[in-house]
Amino acid sequence: MRDVIVIGGGPAGLAAAISARDNGAKSVLVIERDTCVGGILNQCIHNGFGLHRFKEELSGPEYASRFAGNLENIEVLTDTMVLEVTTDRVVRAVSREQGYMELKAKAIVLAMGCRERTRGAISIPGDRPAGVYTAGAAQRYLNIEGYMVGKNAVILGSGDIGLIMARRMTLEGAKVHACVELMPYSGGLTRNIVQCLNDFDIPLYLSHTITRIHGKNRVEGVTIAKVGPDRKPIAGTEFDIECDTVLLSVGLIPENELTRGAGIPIDRRTNGAYVYENMETLSEGIFACGNVVHVHDLVDYVSAESERAGAAAAKYALGEKASGKVITVENGEGVSYTVPQYIRPDNCDKKADLFFRVRNVYSNKCITVKNGEKTVASFKREHLAPGEMEHIIIPVSLMGDAEKLTVSVEEAE
Amino acid sequence: MANIVCIVCPKGCRLTVDEKTFEVTGNNCPRGAAYGKTELTFPTRVLTSTVKIENGEISRCPVRTNGAIPKGKMFEVMSALRKVTLVSPVKIGDVVIPNVCDTGIDVIATRNI
Ligand SMILES: Cc1cc2nc3c(=O)[nH]c(=O)nc-3n(C[C@H](O)[C@H](O)[C@H](O)COP(=O)(O)OP(=O)(O)OC[C@H]3O[C@@H](n4cnc5c(N)ncnc54)[C@H](O)[C@@H]3O)c2cc1C
Ligand code: SF4
Numbered sequence: 001m002r003d004v005i006v007i008g009g010g011p012a013g014l015a016a017a018i019s020a021r022d023n024g025a026k027s028v029l030v031i032e033r034d035t036c037v038g039g040i041l042n043q044c045i046h047n048g049f050g051l052h053r054f055k056e057e058l059s060g061p062e063y064a065s066r067f068a069g070n071l072e073n074i075e076v077l078t079d080t081m082v083l084e085v086t087t088d089r090v091v092r093a094v095s096r097e098q099g100y101m102e103l104k105a106k107a108i109v110l111a112m113g114c115r116e117r118t119r120g121a122i123s124i125p126g127d128r129p130a131g132v133y134t135a136g137a138a139q140r141y142l143n144i145e146g147y148m149v150g151k152n153a154v155i156l157g158s159g160d161i162g163l164i165m166a167r168r169m170t171l172e173g174a175k176v177h178a179c180v181e182l183m184p185y186s187g188g189l190t191r192n193i194v195q196c197l198n199d200f201d202i203p204l205y206l207s208h209t210i211t212r213i214h215g216k217n218r219v220e221g222v223t224i225a226k227v228g229p230d231r232k233p234i235a236g237t238e239f240d241i242e243c244d245t246v247l248l249s250v251g252l253i254p255e256n257e258l259t260r261g262a263g264i265p266i267d268r269r270t271n272g273a274y275v276y277e278n279m280e281t282l283s284e285g286i287f288a289c290g291n292v293v294h295v296h297d298l299v300d301y302v303s304a305e306s307e308r309a310g311a312a313a314a315k316y317a318l319g320e321k322a323s324g325k326v327i328t329v330e331n332g333e334g335v336s337y338t339v340p341q342y343i344r345p346d347n348c349d350k351k352a353d354l355f356f357r358v359r360n361v362y363s364n365k366c367i368t369v370k371n372g373e374k375t376v377a378s379f380k381r382e383h384l385a386p387g388e389m390e391h392i393i394i395p396v397s398l399m400g401d402a403e404k405l406t407v408s409v410e411e412a413e
Numbered sequence: 414m415a416n417i418v419c420i421v422c423p424k425g426c427r428l429t430v431d432e433k434t435f436e437v438t439g440n441n442c443p444r445g446a447a448y449g450k451t452e453l454t455f456p457t458r459v460l461t462s463t464v465k466i467e468n469g470e471i472s473r474c475p476v477r478t479n480g481a482i483p484k485g486k487m488f489e490v491m492s493a494l495r496k497v498t499l500v501s502p503v504k505i506g507d508v509v510i511p512n513v514c515d516t517g518i519d520v521i522a523t524r525n526i
Binding site for chain 1: 417418419420421422424425427439458459460461462463465470471472473475476477484487488491505523524525
């Protein structure tokens, strides 16, 4: 029986494991299905990681190595796939070297990350030629395996991975003809629009979509059309672009097969498990952190959240259970979800961190936290966008007798 | 007044830069002020890419410039990187090309392979 088993060795899993060890867990095991730890960061060779945490501008692999280099007294099993987790904290896994194994833990941390949505690919009418990739798959081919996926590309979706790949392919000599986004705003960080598209004069078509992919064996071109407010293509606005590659960057989905299999309740708003302030799921002793809970755009936040999860897992393993009154956090006007969804004030260290996304692009608004009609906290924001995760801190002293807190976007006074 | 987005970190603060005095507002930290000024006077970028590596567990080694280089020199540096082949072992921070294209900046490895 181990104190803590962490599933997934990406930045979330590594930070949770380190924090569990540093908070007194005696035996900590990380299980990773890839041949090395680091998760998605290994293929994110661009810089911009860790500025807030380390006050340095690091690339993904460098950021990962800061954690991978601090794994003393932590056991790591790579090339090992977890097949099942149960609520009585049994982990079933399989590896080439050790075959099938069944491991028990006092506490479990789920840190399986995300995978790319492919739905965009399925819904595009037209031929099914080679040359259509998710942006993350193309990123892995190019940055780790050294294969260029094409010479003339069109990118569907303006998520960060697509934007980063637009620049990456341009620098490697390809021509990226356009980035096509269904919504009237970009899904990625503004800085990526600036340095990945604008720097290279790559046009961004907002409120547009690909209506057809052409080509027999290989992609030969795409048809693009403008969409109306109902997101449906507007007849007569179509135009064609010749290309040999289409990259899809239409979002990420938390990888929660294990969570679902264990019967742990999943929030439809985040596609991740419901969690308390310490990242405990609704199944006692099982914690979750990182992209498996909700999609993050900043790894610095992933690390901070995962350290809370790891510390709480260690506490639980050492016999200290969280208890007390539960406050439900709800998303109000303009807010699409919150993490955590539940707060136990007795279990907070004076404050609770709250993460959420907004539904639209707003300027000069106020984020309010209400207990019924009463505003308990408000935060001014000059700019809010769905592509940028928001973070607020609510002091426990302000929660008072609340049963429910509602987070909304409101007019600034 | 020029309105630009700070790209130094993913926060992406919206900066307003005075074109005469280069005074910056809207920045959340001092790096933003420095960025606002250079972006208008002499734009620079940190370049990241990969180079070939032999005898390693993977065949590409990620690299970056150890500081910002002139924006106009990005493609020149990319050509220089294409000529490089490293041999494992390589450590994070190892210099891959010193003073790349006379920019005064080194290209360094960003993964231990
Ligand atoms: C393309 C891209 C660009 C980004 N750019 C930035 C940026 O510029 N700045 C920034 O701060 N952040 C950036 N991010 C965000 C940040 O990298 C992620 O939020 C972070 O990596 C999430 O960490 P994670 O550990 O939750 O997930 P991952 O990194 O996805 O790790 C999950 C791990 O779990 C393993 N796993 C899954 N299922 C199993 C199983 N059943 N058994 C065993 N192992 C399993 C996976 O193999 C993987 O290694 C970017 C993300 C992407 C995808
Ligand atoms: S001003 Fe500072 S905090 Fe804001 S984006 Fe630039 S570097 Fe980040």
